[in-house]
Amino acid sequence: MTPALSFEELLAWSDESTQxxxxxxxxxxxxxxxxxGIYGTSNVLGLVRHIVVVEMRHGQxxxxxxxxxxxxxxxxPLEALLDLHNEAIAHFRKLLADSTQDWAAEMEFTSLTAGxxxxxxxxxxxxxxxxxxxxWAQLSTLTRAAGFSTGFAGDLLLSSALQ
Amino acid sequence: MTPAIHLNDLLxxxxxxxxxxxxxxxxxxxxxxxxCGIDNAPNVQEFVRHIWMAELRWxxxxxxxxVTARTDLPAGPLDALFxxxxxxxxILCTLLNDPSYDWDKTIELDYDWxxxxxxxxxxxxxxxxxxxxxxxxWAQLATLVRVTGFPSxxxxxxxxxxxxx
Numbered sequence: 001m002t003p004a005l006s007f008e009e010l011l012a013w014s015d016e017s018t019q020x021x022x023x024x025x026x027x028x029x030x031x032x033x034x035x036x037g038i039y040g041t042s043n044v045l046g047l048v049r050h051i052v053v054v055e056m057r058h059g060q061x062x063x064x065x066x067x068x069x070x071x072x073x074x075x076x077p078l079e080a081l082l083d084l085h086n087e088a089i090a091h092f093r094k095l096l097a098d099s100t101q102d103w104a105a106e107m108e109f110t111s112l113t114a115g116x117x118x119x120x121x122x123x124x125x126x127x128x129x130x131x132x133x134x135x136w137a138q139l140s141t142l143t144r145a146a147g148f149s150t151g152f153a154g155d156l157l158l159s160s161a162l163q
Numbered sequence: 164m165t166p167a168i169h170l171n172d173l174l175x176x177x178x179x180x181x182x183x184x185x186x187x188x189x190x191x192x193x194x195x196x197x198x199c200g201i202d203n204a205p206n207v208q209e210f211v212r213h214i215w216m217a218e219l220r221w222x223x224x225x226x227x228x229x230v231t232a233r234t235d236l237p238a239g240p241l242d243a244l245f246x247x248x249x250x251x252x253x254i255l256c257t258l259l260n261d262p263s264y265d266w267d268k269t270i271e272l273d274y275d276w277x278x279x280x281x282x283x284x285x286x287x288x289x290x291x292x293x294x295x296x297x298x299x300x301w302a303q304l305a306t307l308v309r310v311t312g313f314p315s316x317x318x319x320x321x322x323x324x325x326x327x328x
Contacts, residue, residue: 002259003266004167005291038306096166103166111322120328126168127322130298134319137299138306141201145310154299157292158281163269 005162007096007125012161014129015089017136017154018051022082024150032078034146038138039113045076047139051132052084054112058128059091061109062121070112092125170259170287173294175326177218178252180301180319184211185245187315195241197311201303208239214300215244218251221293224270225286226254255290266290 025031025048032045041047053073060067074080095101103122111117119127136154143150156162188195188211195208204210216236223230237243258264266287273282284292298319305317321327 002169002171003287003290004169005173005287007166007168010168037309101166114318114323117322119322122166122168123322123324123327125166126172126327127320130321133295134298134302137302141303141306142310144200155292156288156295157284158278160280162288162291163283163285 007092007129009162010126010129011089011092011096013156013159014132015085016159016161018085018132020152021048021136021139021150022078022085024152025078028148029078031143031146031148032076034142036142038135038142044139044142045078045081047135048078048081049073049075051135052081052088054131055088055128056084056091058124058131059088059095061107062095062125062128063091067109088128092128095125170255170290170294172327173291174252174255174259176321176324177294177297179324179326180298180317181215181245181248183317184301184304184315185241187317188241191313192241194308194313195239197308197313199307201300201307207304207307208241208244210300210304211241212236212238212244212247214297215248215251217296218293219247219254220251221289221296222251222254222258225258225289225293228254251293255293258290 025044032043032048034044036042036044036047038047039050041050053070056073057067057070073084101121103120103125105121106118107121107124108116108118109124133154140150140154195206195211197207199205199207199210201210202213204213216233219236220230220233236247264286267285269283269285270289271283301317302319305315305319308315
């Protein structure tokens with residue numbers, strides 16, 4: 001069997017990163033107003049919204065629910081965005097606990113940026129869990145340049161999500 | 164089947180990203196001189212060195228090979244740095260193709276920059292770290308070059324990978 005990281009481990013790492021960032025942002029609310037530009041957002045709050053909205057939309061999509069439009073999700077405040085993230089994580093946990101899920105099945109969906117895409121459900125779930133990890137890394141570049149130090153690193157090696 | 168992301172998937176994705184940035188720097192060599200600051204790298208070339216040097220050194224450690232000292236590795240040019248990446252990938256491929264390699268074995272990491280909880284890790288976790296390390300840094304670099312006025316059009320998300328199915 002080829003070595004692999006379980007999705008439970010990836011989910012734990014992704015959630016750990018997001019919870020740390022929300023705590024940092026709650027303690028440093030001025031960061032939310034920093035100009036951003038990542039994914040075309042105007043400020044950091046907009047990027048945080050993008051991160052959790054993508055998680056929620058993929059969680060709905062993988063669960064076979066109606067996918068909400070981007071505009072249907074709140075623009076803030078931070079607590080509302082954390083609720084969205086927690087709701088998405090609950091979707092993912094429920095899916096991972098369901099042994100009947102067919103992860104090899106292919107699905108077609110419309111991306112916010114790249115039009116119609118086709119992938120296995122496994123790939124979409126992996127993307128859903130790693131999307132935030134990459135954006136938090138980008139945000140760390142932006143906040144450091146603006147003079148804010150998070151005091152934590154996002155590397156998997158430093159995570160408690162797996163041994 | 165328990166869903167998982169295989170190290171082979173991560174290695175393919177890693178290669179796609181490395182190839183993108185190698186080609187992008189070949190086409191835009193001036194980017195390598197941009198001030199950086201990420202991981203204390205003074206410029207982008209030093210940052211790229213950090214990314215690919217880390218791959219090689221972690222791969223050597225996983226393979227039980229002598230880990231080359233940072234000071235013994237080249238500072239450039241770009242081709243020499245990319246060769247570090249290729250050497251690291253070659254070692255990782257060898258390990259991934261070895262059915263007897265025990266990925267659950269733990270390794271003690273005696274590095275003072277690591278917090279105590281992270282100083283023991285399975286080979287699997289270290290390999291995962293190696294392969295995500297570059298992805299996170301490329302994402303940071305994409306932000307840095309865009310902010311500096313040189314957008315790369317890098318599509319680094321896994322969903323855009325052509326090799327991961």
